[in-house]
Amino acid sequence: xxxxxxxxxxxxxxxxxxxxxxxxxxxxxxxxxxxxxxxxxxxxxxxxxxxxxxxxxxxxxxxxxxxxxxxxxxxxxxxxxxxxxxxxxxxxxxxxxxxxxxxxxxxxxxxxxxxxxxxxxxxxxxxxxxxxxxxxxxxxxxxxxxxxxxxxxxxxxxxxxxxxxxxxxxxxxxxxxxxxxxxxxxxxxxxxxxxxxxxxxxxxxxxxxxxxxxxxxxxxxxxxxxxxxxxxxxxxxxxxxxxxxxxxxxxxxxxxxxxxxxxxxxxxxxxxxxxxxxxxxxxxxxxxxxxxxxxxxxxxxxxxxxxxxxxxxxxxxxxxxxxxxxxxxxxxxxxxxxxxxxxxxxxxxxxxxxxxxxxxxxxxxxxxxxxxxxxxxxxxxxxxxxxxxxxxxxxxxxxxxxxxxxxx
Ligand code: PMP
Numbered sequence: 284x285x286x287x288x289x290x291x292x293x294x295x296x297x298x299x300x301x302x303x304x305x306x307x308x309x310x311x312x313x314x315x316x317x318x319x320x321x322x323x324x325x326x327x328x329x330x331x332x333x334x335x336x337x338x339x340x341x342x343x344x345x346x347x348x349x350x351x352x353x354x355x356x357x358x359x360x361x362x363x364x365x366x367x368x369x370x371x372x373x374x375x376x377x378x379x380x381x382x383x384x385x386x387x388x389x390x391x392x393x394x395x396x397x398x399x400x401x402x403x404x405x406x407x408x409x410x411x412x413x414x415x416x417x418x419x420x421x422x423x424x425x426x427x428x429x430x431x432x433x434x435x436x437x438x439x440x441x442x443x444x445x446x447x448x449x450x451x452x453x454x455x456x457x458x459x460x461x462x463x464x465x466x467x468x469x470x471x472x473x474x475x476x477x478x479x480x481x482x483x484x485x486x487x488x489x490x491x492x493x494x495x496x497x498x499x500x501x502x503x504x505x506x507x508x509x510x511x512x513x514x515x516x517x518x519x520x521x522x523x524x525x526x527x528x529x530x531x532x533x534x535x536x537x538x539x540x541x542x543x544x545x546x547x548x549x550x551x552x553x554x555x556x557x558x559x560x561x562x563x564x565x566x567x568x569x570x571x572x573x574x575x576x577x578x579x580x581x582x583x584x585x586x587x588x589x590x591x592x593x594x595x596x597x598x599x600x601x602x603x604x605x606x607x608x609x610x611x612x613x614x615x616x617x618x619x620x621x622x623x624x625x626x627x628x629x630x631x632x633x634x635x636x637x638x639x640x641x642x643x644x645x646x647x648x649x650x651x652x653x654x655x656x657x658x659x660x661x662x663x664x665x666x667x668x669x670x671x672x673x674x675x676x677x678x679x680x681x682x683x684x685x686x687x688x689x690x691x
Pocket of ligand 1: 375452453
């Protein structure tokens with residue numbers, strides 16, 4: 284893999300007099316020049332509102348906006364671009380499934396099954412839906428190393444289950460879940476399978492048809508695209524049965540004084556002026572990722588983690604959460620150092636130029652399950668190098684020494 288960091292102007296800087304090592308990619312990723320230039324180019328040359336205009340700029344903007352829909356369909360192997368809905372991000376996509384599909388089809392006593400490793404975005408919408416509809420929210424257990432407990436999945440998913448919703452990859456444990464296997468169980472019981480792809484889509488080839496799932500949501504900003512743009516994919520036959528959620532311009536077919544007909548999916552879900560520049564940035568990010576190849580990204584990151592993890596495990600007093608086998612995880616490494624608060628660890632690492640995150644990572648029930656208040660989290664992406672991993676380890680060792688010497 285070529286060193287990609289030169290494509291990212293933001294990475295060419297010093298922080299606290301040290302070369303920046305950016306390891307907070309699970310929160311958001313940096314943007315290559317190609318993405319920033321695509322957005323600038325759009326605003327400099329093509330900016331217009333889409334769909335309604337007949338003038339040249341409006342036609343150009345519309346063509347680009349709709350071309351990205353096709354590109355996304357290809358990127359995740361959807362069977363048609365009409366299954367691709369533009370959203371703000373994963374959170375909005377998951378909320379829309381709960382509010383549209385969930386509110387339409389759930390009945391009192393029905394069950395929704397998620398797991399203990401879910402991000403709040405894949406937990407609170409279901410909790411809220413269950414409360415509104417008198418449904419029951421159930422949780423699949425985890426194994427001691429943070430992988431999904433499949434025995435528990437078989438127990439929790441029953442004929443009462445209507446929706447199963449799981450993270451494809453955990454934002455804390457790095458664990459990659461066996462989605463295809465869980466989908467088979469869900470379908471056997473007549474439930475639909477929803478997947479939170481926020482932490483998988485940036486790092487591996489996604490094939491929604493091979494997974495066999497019904498809905499998939501992800502965020503552009505975690506795969507080098509701008510913030511404020513995401514995708515909700517759903518099977519056409521489900522999208523067709525679902526009511527729209529936001530009413531207004533763009534999503535209508537015909538409006539009369541007392542009644543309105545809507546466009547078909549995906550446009551019936553896209554009320555109002557969309558994040559057109561964000562869509563164009565997403566298209567450029569997908570081009571950039573595909574020029575490297577998603578399989579190459581996945582294997583490069585596995586090698587990186589296989590290099591970093593054993594050295595981290597050698598640090599005395601470190602606890603690492605999540606599976607240790609690089610085949611079963613992504614490049615997210617959550618850890619704690621004995622006797623140190625993770626916020627202090629993150630602050631000390633920042634002094635060394637290493638950007639990591641500390642906190643509950645929007646997964647408070649998982650923190651409780653792990654019996655910790657918070658963790659430190661280093662998360663790698665394809666522009667990180669083995670040298671970045673070494674810098675992380677050196678900085679952790681320096682942090683330990685600093686605090687153990689009683690200076691603070
Ligand atoms: N799910 C997971 C697993 C995540 O890591 C995140 C982002 N931290 C989200 C959902 C929510 O994504 P967004 O904030 O972009 O909507």
